[in-house]
Amino acid sequence: MRGRLLLLALLLAAGPAWAEHPAECRVAENLVEPSFRLPRVTKALAAKRLTILVVGAGSSQLPGSGGTSSAYPGRLQHTLSEQLRGVEVKVTTDVKAGRTAAEMVKSLPAALSASKPSLLVWQTGTVDAMLAVDPDQFSQALDKGIKAAHSAGADVVLINAQYSPRTESMIALGTYVEDMRWVALQQEVPLFDRFSIMKLWGDLGTFDLYSATKKLDIAERVHDCIGRLLADLVIAAAKPEEPPTNGSR
Amino acid sequence: MAPVSTERDLRLDLFRGLALWLIFLDHIPSNAVNWVTIRNYGFSDATEIFVFISGYTAAFVYGRAMQQHGFIIASARVLKRAWQIYVAHVFLLAIYLAEIAYVSNSFDNPLYTEEMGVLDFLKNPDVTILQALLLKFKPVNMDVLPLYILLLAWFPPMLWLLLRAPSIALITSASVYALMWLFEWNIPAYPSGTWVFNPFAWQLLFVFGAWCALGGAQNLSRWIHSPVLIGLAITYLLFAFAIAMTWYFPRLAVYVPKAVGDAIYPIDKTNLDVLRILHFLALAVITVAVVPRDWPALKSWIFWPAIVCGQHSLETFCLGVFLSFAGHFVFTEVSNRVLTQVIVSFAGIAVMVATAALISWYRQAERRGGGPHPPAAKPGYAGGDV
Numbered sequence: 001m002r003g004r005l006l007l008l009a010l011l012l013a014a015g016p017a018w019a020e021h022p023a024e025c026r027v028a029e030n031l032v033e034p035s036f037r038l039p040r041v042t043k044a045l046a047a048k049r050l051t052i053l054v055v056g057a058g059s060s061q062l063p064g065s066g067g068t069s070s071a072y073p074g075r076l077q078h079t080l081s082e083q084l085r086g087v088e089v090k091v092t093t094d095v096k097a098g099r100t101a102a103e104m105v106k107s108l109p110a111a112l113s114a115s116k117p118s119l120l121v122w123q124t125g126t127v128d129a130m131l132a133v134d135p136d137q138f139s140q141a142l143d144k145g146i147k148a149a150h151s152a153g154a155d156v157v158l159i160n161a162q163y164s165p166r167t168e169s170m171i172a173l174g175t176y177v178e179d180m181r182w183v184a185l186q187q188e189v190p191l192f193d194r195f196s197i198m199k200l201w202g203d204l205g206t207f208d209l210y211s212a213t214k215k216l217d218i219a220e221r222v223h224d225c226i227g228r229l230l231a232d233l234v235i236a237a238a239k240p241e242e243p244p245t246n247g248s249r
Numbered sequence: 250m251a252p253v254s255t256e257r258d259l260r261l262d263l264f265r266g267l268a269l270w271l272i273f274l275d276h277i278p279s280n281a282v283n284w285v286t287i288r289n290y291g292f293s294d295a296t297e298i299f300v301f302i303s304g305y306t307a308a309f310v311y312g313r314a315m316q317q318h319g320f321i322i323a324s325a326r327v328l329k330r331a332w333q334i335y336v337a338h339v340f341l342l343a344i345y346l347a348e349i350a351y352v353s354n355s356f357d358n359p360l361y362t363e364e365m366g367v368l369d370f371l372k373n374p375d376v377t378i379l380q381a382l383l384l385k386f387k388p389v390n391m392d393v394l395p396l397y398i399l400l401l402a403w404f405p406p407m408l409w410l411l412l413r414a415p416s417i418a419l420i421t422s423a424s425v426y427a428l429m430w431l432f433e434w435n436i437p438a439y440p441s442g443t444w445v446f447n448p449f450a451w452q453l454l455f456v457f458g459a460w461c462a463l464g465g466a467q468n469l470s471r472w473i474h475s476p477v478l479i480g481l482a483i484t485y486l487l488f489a490f491a492i493a494m495t496w497y498f499p500r501l502a503v504y505v506p507k508a509v510g511d512a513i514y515p516i517d518k519t520n521l522d523v524l525r526i527l528h529f530l531a532l533a534v535i536t537v538a539v540v541p542r543d544w545p546a547l548k549s550w551i552f553w554p555a556i557v558c559g560q561h562s563l564e565t566f567c568l569g570v571f572l573s574f575a576g577h578f579v580f581t582e583v584s585n586r587v588l589t590q591v592i593v594s595f596a597g598i599a600v601m602v603a604t605a606a607l608i609s610w611y612r613q614a615e616r617r618g619g620g621p622h623p624p625a626a627k628p629g630y631a632g633g634d635v
Contacts, residue, residue, distance in 0.1 A: 058363025097363055130367045132442040135519070164364045165585070166356050168278030169577045170349055171367050172389045172445075175518075182514055185502075199279075210581055212356050219360035 020083075021232075025225035027206050028197040032229050034237035036188045038155040041238040044118035050080065051090045052234075053115050053154070055104050055145075056123035058097030059162045062219055068093075070220045075227020076121070076234075083235060092117070100128045101141035108145055112152040119234065120149040123159035123194075125176040135175050142183040156189040157233065163198035165209050190237050192230055198222070257309070259547040259556055260540055265302040266559030266605075269566055270598050271295035276390045276573035279580065281587045282594035287532075289497075291489035292516055296393065297529040300451055303397065303562070304458025311408055312463055324405035331401040337567045338394040342381050345388045346371075348574050370440075380439035387438060390570060392445040399436075399448045400455045407456055411463055419465075422456035425449055429520065443519070450521035454529070473537055482531035489528050554602040561605045568604055572597040 021029075044050045054060060054073040062071045069078075077091035094104075094111040101124040112120070122145060128138045142158070149156045160180050161173045177195050184191035202209040207218055272295045274283040288294030307327070315323035353368035370377040370386075380386035384395040410418040428434065429449035436444045461469070472478055492513065495502040516522045546552060558565045576593045583589065 058366070059361075063359050063362060098366060126363055127366070130364075131440055132438060132445075134442045139515075162361070162364070164361050165279060166352060166358075166581055167361065167364045167367060169574060170352075170389055171364060179515065185510075203279075209360070210585065211358060214357050214359065216359050219358065222360055 021228045022225070024201075024206050024221065025228050027204060028200050028225070029229060029232065031193055031197045031200060032233050032236070033193070034190055034233055035184075036190050036237065038119065038157070038190065038234065038237040040118045040153060040155045041234060042240055045084065045087055045238055048086055049088045050084070050119070051092070051115055051117045052076070052080075052119045052121060053111060053117035054091060054093045054095065054121045054123070055108065055111060056093070056095045056121075056159070057099045057104070057127050059126055060093070060095045060123045060159075061097070062216065062223060064216060070216075070223060071095075072223045072227040072230060073121075075224045076230050077227075079228045079231035080234065083231060090115075098127055099124075100131060100133055101125070101138055101145065102133070105141050105145045105148065108148050109152075112149065112154065116152075117154045120145075120154045120156045121159065121192075121230070122146075122149075122156060125173070125180055126161040126171070129161065129171050129173045129176045132172070135179050138176055139179045139183050142180060143187065146183070146187045146189060156187075157192055157230070157237075158184050158189060159192045159230075160195045163195050163202055163209065165202055190233060192233055194226060197226070197229065201225075258542055259552075260536075260542060260544075261302050261305055262556040262559035263547065263552050264298055264536070264559070265306075265562055266555030266557070266565070268295040268298040268302070269558050269562060269569055269601070270555065272299065272393070272566070273569035273573055273597055273601065274594055276570060277576040277580075277590075277594070277597075279585065279590075280576070280594060281590045290493050291486060291532075292493075292522070292528040293525045293532065296446070296518075297454060297521075297525060298532075299393070299562075299566075300396075300400075300454045301458040301529065301533070302559075304400070304455035305462040306458075307401070307404060307455075308408060308411065308459030308462040311404070312412060312459075315408055315412060320405070320409055323408070327401055327404050327408070331398050334394055334398050334401070334563060337563060338384075338391065338398070339382065341391055341394070341567055341570050342388070344571055344574060345391065346378075348578065349388075377439075383439075385437065385439040387445065390573065393566070395444070396446040396448055396451055400452055403448075403452065404455075404459075408459065411456070411459055415460055415463055415465060419456065419460045422453050426453040426521075435519070445519055447520050450519070454521065454526065473534055478534060479538055482534040485527060485531045486535070489524075489531075554598075557605045557609050558601055561608045564608055565601050565605050568601055569597070572600060 041050065054076070056073075060071060060073060061068070068074055073091050073093045073095070077089055080087075080089040080091075092111075092115040094107060104122070104124060124142070125138070146156050146158075158180055160177050164171070173195065181191060181193075198207075198209065201207045201222070207222055209218075211218060271283075271286040271288075274280060275286050275288065275295065277283065283289075286295065311323050311327050314326055349368060350371060353365070353371060356365070377386055381388075384398065387395060407418060407422070410421065426449070429447065434449045435447045438444055457465075466473075492505065495505055513524060516524050518525065540547075547556070576597055579589065579593050
């Protein structure tokens with residue numbers, strides 16, 4: 001009940017600007033922070049052609065036949081196409097479960113030169129935490145990947161691990177989430193804070209992330225919201241003018 | 250140099266007991282109650298307190314044993330203690346395996362197929378369990394005991410040196426710390442990476458605790474009570490507090506000058522960052538200034554629950570790790586409402602206190618001659634646990 005009241009309060013506060021997203025997504029929209037600009041995306045939007053490469057591991061896909069289109073990369077393409085009328089939006093993916101950041105960096109040059117994106121959306125950290133990869137090596141891999149993308153002419157948005165309450169006592173995500181935040185700040189790339197967003201959903205009861213369900217419905221709704229909020233971040237960070245100041249939020 | 254006093258400093262037990270409570274609270278993921286723990290307000294956390302006080306009490310107890318019974322006997326006792334901790338670690342591992350096996354059989358949410366990969370090690374338990382027995386596979390939140398085992402295993406020669414040339418012992422320890430940073434020493438872990446608590450780094454705090462117990466604290470007391478040092482400590486704590494606030498309110502982060510951010514981040518817990526040591530020392534200086542050794546309240550009932558936990562730290566620590574598993578289990582299976590989190594947190598601490606009190610009572614009964622051993626058989630425990 002408390003969760004619903006909060007949800008309602010947040011809805012009322014949210015205003016009409018984001019009205020196109022379902023309410024459950026908008027609960028977390030305050031956590032979407034376009035902290036840095038995406039100049040290459042701005043240019044691509046001006047040229048009416050936006051190509052995005054999503055590189056990720058298992059949490060960037062959903063099982064099943066409709067997995068590709070219902071996972072967040074597909075939802076991102078859908079939302080961007082809807083909101084950026086007249087821009088040709090293409091999202092390609094390089095997603096494979098069980099990969100660490102260092103492993104993704106290895107296949108990054110090939111993927112970048114194949115699709116020539118203006119934006120790399122890079123989801124990583126979970127597998128590194130599961131294998132307890134040396135945090136220094138994790139940070140170095142992030143640095144390396146960001147540099148590779150920049151020199152290939154692509155902006156970067158980082159996505160951190162999912163919030164997963166059931167496995168919290170088994171996977172120590174903390175260090176990797178913090179390290180990614182720090183790398184994003186140093187390299188001046190926006191971070192899509194999926195961890196905090198999903199934690200808020202879990203805490204407020206927006207989505208039941210504890211559920212032992214085998215069904216896809218909640219997973220699909222979560223991915224839909226992530227795709228939509230990610231689209232918001234990309235559009236906000238690609239706006240040509242200065243980012244909104246603190247007061248205007 | 251002689252151990253300074255024969256009477257146990259109750260402040261040590263008090264703060265170790267409190268540290269154990271905080272470690273318990275911090276180990277329950279997503280626990281609303283752990284906003285009270287000190288890691289949220291500065292750089293260091295309860296681990297520093299625990300390691301420092303463990304070094305202090307180890308020197309206090311085994312230093313006396315080494316002076317009275319010689320190097321061999323005292324070393325044997327230290328190693329016996331290390332063995333007890335090893336057994337405790339394996340016991341906790343069994344509980345952890347039970348929990349993880351349960352989750353792997355009951356939870357199959359398609360949103361979390363990737364995260365379920367953490368359970369893959371159940372497919373080859375031969376390797377995993379062997380690595381765990383070698384202290385290389387260390388599940389989440391089970392890093393402190395392996396550190397403690399190694400620190401104790403290394404302690405006999407260090408104690409020998411501390412009793413003869415305390416300054417040289419401290420310099421040796423600091424040199425190991427410095428060399429660790431220089432050459433990036435650490436112990437490899439399984440399946441990859443290194444130990445979460447680098448023993449080459451954390452030994453410094455343990456040895457410093459031991460050094461303080463063997464007279465160092467008295468030598469320092471003139472400095473510790475100087476207003477200048479107290480002023481510096483307060484300033485540093487306020488600085489750390491201000492930085493910590495920017496972690497929770499990212500909007501404040503813009504007020505941290507880039508130069509300051511570049512200088513302090515990342516604050517490395519694995520290798521016991523200097524900022525963390527300083528934060529712990531500042532806390533210690535303030536604590537010693539505020540809480541005198543002979544403070545009458547230390548003997549009152551208010552502090553008894555924490556003190557009794559601190560006096561039986563190994564049992565309380567292990568129980569705390571188990572209870573944090575159990576607490577998280579309640580959150581996932583029953584309810585994760587804030588009220589449940591508060592109840593689970595307080596109930597856990599109550600169980601820790603009750604168990605420590607029971608152990609304390611039994612030890613006293615044993616010592617009075619009710620137990621199977623004559624009192625002389627357990628001199629190492631005089632005045633409580635290590």
